[in-house]
Amino acid sequence: MAQNVVIKNRDGTDLDGTRFDGKKAINVDVGISMPSPDSYDYGEVSYPSGTREVYVFKDGGSGGVVIATLTIDYTDSSKQSMSSWEWS
Numbered sequence: 001m002a003q004n005v006v007i008k009n010r011d012g013t014d015l016d017g018t019r020f021d022g023k024k025a026i027n028v029d030v031g032i033s034m035p036s037p038d039s040y041d042y043g044e045v046s047y048p049s050g051t052r053e054v055y056v057f058k059d060g061g062s063g064g065v066v067i068a069t070l071t072i073d074y075t076d077s078s079k080q081s082m083s084s085w086e087w088s
Helices: none
Strands: 042-049 052-059 065-074 082-087
Touching: none
Parallel strands: none
Antiparallel strands: 042 052, 052 065, 065 082
């Protein structure tokens, strides 16, 4: 089931990100960033399902300490559209 999302400017007005081609484009600052390259020395990716990818960043090689995990869920197996993502 599709859901509509309304994104607001900081002043509360609706965001209009119309590009020259008529499509909508927005930039989102979510206040987080990828781990800096000097904080990890190993990364791995797994695909637990056809619609999920899990990226793990570690310090100390494959058996090291997990620095961050990024989980991305897609709406379907084509992976053309993300439905959600989570940093932990």
